[in-house]
Amino acid sequence: MTKSLYSKSLDDLTQELGLSKAYQAKQITAWLAKGARSWDEMSDLPQSLRQSMIERRVRVISSRIADRQDDRNASKLLIALSDGSLVECVMLSDRTGRKTACISSQVGCAMGCAFCKTGTMGLVRNLEDYEIVEQFVHLRTLDPTIGHIVFMGMGEPLNNPGALMRAITTFHRPDLFNISYRKMTVSTCGVVPGIRSLAELDLGVRLAVSLVSADDATRSRIMKVNRTWPLAELKKALLSFQHSGGKRITLEYCMLGGVNTSSAAAKDLASFTQGLQVVVNLIAWNPVDELDFRSPTTEEIRKFTSDLDHLRVPYTIRMSKGRGISGACGQLATSSRRIKA
Numbered sequence: 229m230t231k232s233l234y235s236k237s238l239d240d241l242t243q244e245l246g247l248s249k250a251y252q253a254k255q256i257t258a259w260l261a262k263g264a265r266s267w268d269e270m271s272d273l274p275q276s277l278r279q280s281m282i283e284r285r286v287r288v289i290s291s292r293i294a295d296r297q298d299d300r301n302a303s304k305l306l307i308a309l310s311d312g313s314l315v316e317c318v319m320l321s322d323r324t325g326r327k328t329a330c331i332s333s334q335v336g337c338a339m340g341c342a343f344c345k346t347g348t349m350g351l352v353r354n355l356e357d358y359e360i361v362e363q364f365v366h367l368r369t370l371d372p373t374i375g376h377i378v379f380m381g382m383g384e385p386l387n388n389p390g391a392l393m394r395a396i397t398t399f400h401r402p403d404l405f406n407i408s409y410r411k412m413t414v415s416t417c418g419v420v421p422g423i424r425s426l427a428e429l430d431l432g433v434r435l436a437v438s439l440v441s442a443d444d445a446t447r448s449r450i451m452k453v454n455r456t457w458p459l460a461e462l463k464k465a466l467l468s469f470q471h472s473g474g475k476r477i478t479l480e481y482c483m484l485g486g487v488n489t490s491s492a493a494a495k496d497l498a499s500f501t502q503g504l505q506v507v508v509n510l511i512a513w514n515p516v517d518e519l520d521f522r523s524p525t526t527e528e529i530r531k532f533t534s535d536l537d538h539l540r541v542p543y544t545i546r547m548s549k550g551r552g553i554s555g556a557c558g559q560l561a562t563s564s565r566r567i568k569a
């Protein structure tokens with residue numbers, strides 16, 4: 229039984245649906261590009277074909293919106309998957325009006341970064357490619373102009389590389405969503421083999437790395453990934469990504485009060501960025517009840533940025549959007565993991 233038409237090639241559609249005319253796959257794809265969720269919407273298909281698909285229980289889309297929360301600059305959707313699992317995705321708006329879809333790649337996450345709410349869930353399962361794509365389809369019902377995608381929701385995308393790459397290909401398809409690779413950003417906590425694979429593919433997708441600390445001891449304490457791939461290995465992988473296409477990399481630096489904003493931390497960061505074409509994205513940690521960190525004080529942020537200025541480290545301070553709806557970085561997690569499908 230076909231669970232979803234999203235992510236299917238024209239050949240897949242023709243063969244799996246048993247279409248008698250090749251152009252019908254193109255017609256269906258045109259409806260998917262508009263975000264169709266049911267056969268009833270596909271009004272240029274013969275009624276008999278639509279009826280037969282409904283009788284065969286061929287689903288157009290596998291998931292549904294279970295809940296929505298809105299903030300001034302962000303809207304968060306809770307998505308119920310066909311097995312009842314839940315994931316979250318967020319539409320972020322910036323000052324210029326640009327809309328970005330922040331999409332999950334897994335239910336939960338195995339990486340267990342100490343500052344991240346999703347990490348407290350553990351890994352429940354990987355998402356299928358169509359489940360990744362469908363989040364974008366649901367978010368586009370909020371605003372059809374969403375043009376950028378960041379794989380920065382729940383999960384570590386490079387731990388689900390097959391589905392991630394198929395979803396990226398689907399987003400890029402001219403007959404579907406036609407989103408250029410450079411408008412897609414893969415965000416990783418530092419899974420080195422995955423970064424190397426992205427470098428080899430050289431698609432032009434952007435890379436963001438959640439760095440959080442440029443000191444091995446501190447990073448290993450709060451990010452387990454660093455025990456497997458320490459900073460020196462991470463830097464080598466970033467250099468190879470950079471050399472593959474000369475693209476600028478973003479280093480996400482979540483500022484944790486009393487942990488990673490000292491002058492020594494700024495020096496470590498300056499030393500890590502040497503030789504890399506990066507911009508550091510500073511984000512003050514968003515409070516999560518059950519986690520034992522605190523947001524940095526205004527004075528800590530002022531001192532840290534002044535140190536970075538002195539050391540000539542390029543950075544931006546990102547005002548965290550979606551904080552009020554727990555849709556900001558590190559805050560995505562579903563409190564109840566399943567819902568009746």
Ligand code: SF4
Binds near residue numbers: 344345558
């Ligand atoms: S920061 Fe990313 S990789 Fe780390 S636990 Fe959270 S979702 Fe997983």
